[in-house]
Amino acid sequence: MPSSVACACVCSMVQQCCSTSYETASGRCILNKRTSPETETADNSNVMMKIPDSISNHQPKDCSDLPPCTKSGVFEIYPDGTNKIDLYCDMDTAGGGWTVAVGPMGNDNLHILTKARNYVMRFEMQDFENNTAYAEEYQSFRVNNEASKYTVSFTGYMGTAGNGFENNNGMKFTTRDRDNDLHMYHCGLGQQGAWWYNACSQSTLNGIYKPEGTTGAKIIYWKTWRNTTLKATGMKIRPIN
Template sequence: MVFGHCECQPTCNIPQNTTRCISSCDATESCICADGFLIKGNDCVSPNECGCYAPELYTEILNGDSFVNFKCSEKCTCNDDQLHCNSNFECSPNATCKIENGVRNCYCNEGYQGNGEICSPLPTDCYDAYEAGHGDNGVYTILPSGWPGSPFKVSCVMSTNGGGWTVFQRRTDGVTDFYQNWTSYRYGFGSLEGEFWLGNEHLHYLTNQKNYTLRIDIVTSEGSSVYDEYLYFRISNESNKFRIDNIGTHNGTAGNGMYNSGGYLFSTYDQDNDGCGNHQCAKVHRGAWWYANDWCPKCLNRHCHNFRYNSTCSGQCTASNLNGEYNGGNGENIFWANDYSYCNLIFTEMKIRPFEH
């Protein structure tokens, strides 16, 4: 140490005498570190004695921390107060050397995932993620083939029914209002951890990249669990009103509630595509769906899904209304009917998985 004016002295943590430096005294004469030395605790040391001093950062880094140089051509890591540098470090061809949140590193480009040194393409659906070793149910980021936007998050069912299912609809408790307009159904709404509709735009790109099985899991108002599967499911684009282009062979225990949905257009209360004239199925059933015009001129009152609670009866547009009102009245509730009449369902989940693996 030397005797001098104590002002703002550089330390191992803040070695540059800048405005970031914290003054330890008030410009009085006292013992200070000589030029070229830094404060470490109560001692004056050379920069090389600061432990893991990072010259690129002009500071000391902690054990376990790393940094890369400005070209991302070298990576240094602090272990046991010693700096170990790898001069063979390089970014993946699918990564970019840049600063994010104040940290320079290799970052995977959009559409890829990894640590920057290794970047692999994002999965195109939940089955891709499942095949890559992800076995937990939850939210994953995917990028379907041909999708024109940024990667997006989906809910994946990995632990049941063979795993790898991409969920696009779920009803559990009625917290989310499903009586939404065309735009909401186009882009999606709700929470992936709870009730949601993924979005018809997403569903179109998903179902047109591979051949998919559609599975609908249902818990009835009596608490019974049933399901239906359709071997081939594909949705057209918005120009074709998100029509169901294909819905194939049926298998399951729920009664084939979508037997008459193939080839029909999607309708919401503000976009009537059901072909029933002034009889607006989305309003009648208080939902949004691929409503059929097979029965719209008829007035039936056999089952809870055929008539509304505030009128004597109204035409049935569909055998299924999974986006209807939770605990709704007759005709407006969530129902799945054909061989059976399941009304006011307490749980539904619609999901897809490739059937050509």
């Protein structure tokens, strides 16, 4: 699909976007704000929404600002209204509108995002038998600034994985070269992964990827759900209101 083609909803084998243009070169969905779309059937029998040429640029502060019909993909996000970052938007899980906290989403960007709105953080995990679970710290999830060493705060919990993040409330972010946890040892070095450790916590999604069944410290784990290493995990945020 050419990068110059504007689409609202295009059903095809390539990246699907709603009210966007798809750039094949970058793999990004370029969002535009348009009105009064018209339905048209393309030559290959796919359904396309034609949109008037009159547009105004829309700069979403997070993925919840995207139109409800938007398909999941990588979008340009403006967390503070000025600086632009490319982030993956999950528009399918639990109603969509989730900003995925991976890749270029560092603690600085999490701070910029979470200071502006009341957010929920959703932790997702999958074991090697493809069972899944989630944990949501569901009110006022915040990552403070660098001066606070990215202290995390939140209230409440809901989910199916158990609250493996409960003891991390109020903790600073620990890395291999910055020991900010409460343990007599260095959790970030011992676990070999950065996290908001307490001493040393019931969870870390930044451990080392290990084979199925591996136990111990240097793994990806969420101990209130599984005692062994996890196959896949995810972190994403969405405003509550």
